[in-house]
Amino acid sequence: VFCLATYGEGDPTDNAQEFYEWLREDGRELQNLHYAVFGLGNKTYEHYNAIGKNVDKRLDELGGVRICEVGLGDDDGNIEDDFMAWTTTFWENVCQKYELVINADGSSFISMRQYKLVDGPFPPETVFTGEIGRIKSYEKQKPPFDLRNPYLAPVLASRELFEEDCLRSCLHLELDISNTRIKYEAGDHVAVFPSNDVVLVNRIGELLNANLDEVISLVNVDEDAQKKNPFPCPCSYRTALTYYLDLTSILNTQILKDIAQYATEENDKALLTLMGSYSEEGKVKYKEWVLDGYRSIVHILEDLPSLKPPLDHLCELLPRLHPRYYSISSSPKVHPTCVHVTAVIVHYETPTK
Numbered sequence: 001v002f003c004l005a006t007y008g009e010g011d012p013t014d015n016a017q018e019f020y021e022w023l024r025e026d027g028r029e030l031q032n033l034h035y036a037v038f039g040l041g042n043k044t045y046e047h048y049n050a051i052g053k054n055v056d057k058r059l060d061e062l063g064g065v066r067i068c069e070v071g072l073g074d075d076d077g078n079i080e081d082d083f084m085a086w087t088t089t090f091w092e093n094v095c096q097k098y099e100l101v102i103n104a105d106g107s108s109f110i111s112m113r114q115y116k117l118v119d120g121p122f123p124p125e126t127v128f129t130g131e132i133g134r135i136k137s138y139e140k141q142k143p144p145f146d147l148r149n150p151y152l153a154p155v156l157a158s159r160e161l162f163e164e165d166c167l168r169s170c171l172h173l174e175l176d177i178s179n180t181r182i183k184y185e186a187g188d189h190v191a192v193f194p195s196n197d198v199v200l201v202n203r204i205g206e207l208l209n210a211n212l213d214e215v216i217s218l219v220n221v222d223e224d225a226q227k228k229n230p231f232p233c234p235c236s237y238r239t240a241l242t243y244y245l246d247l248t249s250i251l252n253t254q255i256l257k258d259i260a261q262y263a264t265e266e267n268d269k270a271l272l273t274l275m276g277s278y279s280e281e282g283k284v285k286y287k288e289w290v291l292d293g294y295r296s297i298v299h300i301l302e303d304l305p306s307l308k309p310p311l312d313h314l315c316e317l318l319p320r321l322h323p324r325y326y327s328i329s330s331s332p333k334v335h336p337t338c339v340h341v342t343a344v345i346v347h348y349e350t351p352t353k
Contacts, residue, residue, distance in 0.1 A: 001090075004055055005040040010047030020051065023058050031063035034097075036090055038071035038083060049073075068093045084254055085278040115218040115230055117312040122215055128232040130243035132193055132323075135232070143181070150191065151180055156338060169345040178337035186331050190339055191323035196248070200298055201241045207301045210311045212238035218316055230316055237311055245318040248296050253278065253286055255317045256300075262313075265306035272304070294350040303352075 007013045012020040022028075037059070039052020049072045056070040071086030073079040094100065131137045133149045145151040153175035161170040175190065205212040217234035220227060231244035241247065257276025263269035275286040289295065297318065301307055309317075330340030 002035065002037045002052075002055055003040065004037065004051045006045070006047060006049055006051040010050035012051045016051070020055070023055065023062075028062045030059060031065075033059065033062075033064040034067055035059050035064050036066070036068040036071075036093075038073060038086055040073045040075065040079060042075040044076050067097060080252055080254075081278060081283070088278060113313065113316065114220060114222075115316050116221050118217040118219050118234075120215050120217075120234065122217070122234040126234060127215055128235040128239060130195070130235075130239055131232060132243075145180065145182065151177065151182060153177055153190075153339065161342070169347065171341075171343050171345055173341040173343065175339040175341070176337070177339055184328055184332055184339060186328060188328045189325045190328055190341060191325055192341070193243075193323050194321060195242050196245075196321070198242070200247045201238060203298050204241060204247070204301065204311075204314075205237070207298075208308060208311050208314075210237060212236065212241065216312060218312060231320060237315070240315050244321055245315060246321045247298060247318070249319060250290055250294060251297060251300065253282070256286075256290075258317055259307065259309045259314070262309040263304060263307045265304075268304040268306045272307070293352050295352055299352045 004016060005013050011017075037052050037056040039049035039056075041049035041052065052070055052072065056066070060066055068086070068090040071082065071090075073082040073086075126135070128135055129138070132152075134142070137149070137152060141151060142149070143151075155173060156176045157172070157174040159172050161172050162168055177184075201212065204210070213236050215234050215236045218230055219233070220229070231240060235244070253276045256272045260269050260272035260276060263272060271285070271289070274282045275290065276282065290300075293299070295303070297314070326341045326343055328339050329342040330338065
C-alpha cells in the first residue's frame with residue numbers, strides 16, 4: 001500500500017524522490033506485485049494528487065495487480081474521512097480477492113486493539129505523573145534540552161493586560177530560563193503544555209464508573225513496533241486524562257465507529273455506526289450532531305447514556321494533547337534569562353454548553 005503526497009508543481013516529496021525515479025526507469029517488471037495507492041493532495045492546487053495518480057498508473061503499466069482504485073485525499077476538505085472511506089473499499093476488495101471473512105454476518109470490520117492493558121503493581125519510581133519527556137523531570141531537570149527533553153520553565157509572572165470591564169482578555173506570561181544556557185531570539189516559539197480541566201476529568205470517571213487513580217500501562221501488541229505506548233506509561237487514568245489526552249476536541253468518525261460496539265441501546269449504537277459509516281447520510285449526521293454541536297467525548301458520553309466504553313480502550317482512541325506554540329514577545333537583549341509570552345484568551349460558548 002502506497003500513501004503518497006504531491007509536493008509543489010506535481011513533484012514527489014523528498015523521501016519519495018528516489019523511489020519515484022526508480023519506478024520510472026525502463027526494464028522494471030512487477031507482475032508479482034499486488035498494490036493499492038492512496039494520494040494525499042489538495043484540490044486548490046493545479047497538479048492535484050499527481051504523484052498518487054502517476055504511481056498508480058505506472059505500477060499498472062509494469063504489470064502490477066491493482067487491488068483497489070487509487071484513492072484521492074483532499075486536504076482542502078476532510079482528508080481523514082477520504083482515507084477512511086477509501087480503506088473501507090480497500091478492505092472489501094482485499095477480503096474478496098484473498099477469500100477472507102470480514103465478520104460472521106459479513107456486515108462490518110472488527111476494531112482491532114493496537115495496545116493491550118497491563119495491570120500493576122508498578123514501582124512508584126517508574127510511574128509518570130504528567131511528565132512530557134523523561135520521568136521525574138518535574139523534580140530534577142537534566143540538559144541538554146530539546147524536543148524530547150524540554151526544559152520546564154517556572155512561571156515568574158502571569159497578569160491580565162486589559163482592564164476589568166473589557167470584554168477581551170490578553171495574558172502576559174514570564175517564564176524563567178536562568179541557569180539553563182538556553183539562547184533565544186525575539187519571534188522564536190515557546191511551547192505551553194496544557195492540562196485538562198479537572199471537572200472534565202472527574203466527569204469521565206463518573207460517567208464510566210471508573211477508578212481514576214488506578215495505575216495502568218498500555219503496551220503495543222506488536223513487540224517490534226517503535227511506538228511502545230500511546231502516551232507515557234505507566235501512569236494513572238487521572239494523569240492520562242489530565243495531561244496526555246485531548247478531552248475537548250471533537251471526535252473523528254473512526255473513533256465513533258470504534259466505540260459504537262460499547263453502546264447497549266440500539267438507538268445509540270445505530271447513531272454512532274451511522275456517523276462512522278462514511279455514507280452521505282452519515283456525513284450529514286456527523287456534521288449536524290458532532291461538528292455543528294461541537295460535541296467532545298464528555299458531551300457524547302452524557303448524551304448517549306448507554307455508551308460505556310472501557311476506559312483503557314477510550315484512552316487508546318483519544319487523540320494526544322499537544323503543546324500550544326506561542327511567539328516569544330520579549331527581547332533577549334533586555335530579558336536574557338526570561339521569556340515573555342503575550343497571548344489572547346478566547347472565550348466562547350458551544351451549542352452543547
